[in-house]
Every structure is written in C-alpha cells, then in structure tokens.
C-alpha cells in the first residue's frame with residue numbers, strides 16, 4: 001500500500017513489502033522508497049525513524065538529480081549495431097592496454113545497472129547505454145574491464161579507475177542523471193519501466 005511520511009521538510013512516499021526475511025532492507029525504486037520488511041515487524045515507522053537521515057539524503061539527491069537531468073540530452077541516432085561495435089572496440093582496446101582477457105561480452109536490457117562483470121569473466125552491458133554520450137560509454141566499459149583486476153569497489157579499484165578517468169566521481173554522478181533520462185524515455189515509449197531501480201551509486205558487481 002502506498003504511504004507518505006514527513007521527514008524534516010520533505011514528504012517522502014513509500015511502499016511496504018513484507019517478506020520471509022530476517023532483516024529489513026530499504027531501497028529506492030523509480031524514485032519511490034520501498035521498505036522490505038520481515039513478516040514479524042511490528043511497527044514499520046520505527047524502521048523509517050531509524051534510517052530517516054539516510055532516507056532524507058537519498059531522497060534529496062534524487063530530487064536534485066531529476067532537476068539536473070533536464071539539461072542533459074540522450075543520443076537518439078545511434079543504432080544498436082553501432083553501439084555494439086563501439087563497445088566491442090573499447091573492450092578490446094582496454095583489454096589490450098591492460099593485458100587482460102575475458103570470455104565474452106553480452107548485451108542485455110538491464111533494469112538495475114549499466115553493466116556487470118562476472119567472476120567467470122563475462123561482461124554484460126545494458127543495451128540502454130546506447131543512448132549515452134561516447135565518453136560515458138567509454139567509462140562504463142573501462143570500469144567493468146577493471147573489475148577483472150579488482151572485483152570490489154575499494155580503494156585499490158578506484159585507484160586503477162583514476163589512472164584513466166580522474167574525474168570518475170563526476171562521471172558516476174552523470175551516469176546517475178542519465179539513468180533518469182533513460183527511465184523517462186522508456187516510460188514515454190509506452191513500455192512499463194518494470195523494476196527500474198535507481199542506482200544510488202554505480203552498482204555493477
């Protein structure tokens with residue numbers, strides 16, 4: 001059931017879902033907060049209260065990203081074939097540069113991330129990335145390829161990413177903004193945006 005609550009000066013909308021789990025989990029989906037709670041939770045508002053600062057911060061970030069994303073434009077004239085070609089060339093280039101290898105590259109419409117890299121060395125690229133500017137595609141590919149060196153988003157990983165993209169924090173923020181635009185596009189195309197999560201950072205692994 002859809003609910004609303006005031007946290008400081010913000011009115012936050014949320015849904016509650018009770019499941020067979022042990023610990024509560026909070027996530028933002030398409031801008032709305034979802035509370036996934038253990039079935040025996042007595043008062044869901046206690047959970048909100050405990051995490052109200054986190055909720056407030058994330059909600060504010062989403063609001064400002066929505067505003068900022070209005071100034072960005074999607075790339076609409078790139079075909080799926082062109083996009084795959086761009087990605088494959090970049091993957092090969094970065095593999096060569098870093099003396100790494102992979103099993104293959106898959107393209108898939110993904111609802112929660114731009115890309116991923118499995119421990120079996122398979123790269124999966126979200127086909128929706130085709131609407132993004134070249135530099136952001138470059139970055140996502142590089143980011144994933146570098147996961148072959150380091151799986152986690154730790155200091156070592158960001159150090160590696162920093163060698164090629166010293167502005168990676170800015171790029172990650174842009175990727176976040178573009179996520180909203182792509183989401184809008186899907187909505188307007190008449191296809192339901194299924195479970196399009198909003199990645200708060202860049203959840204790819």
Ligand SMILES: [Zn+2]
Pocket residue numbers: 143144147153202203204205
């Ligand atoms: Zn990553």
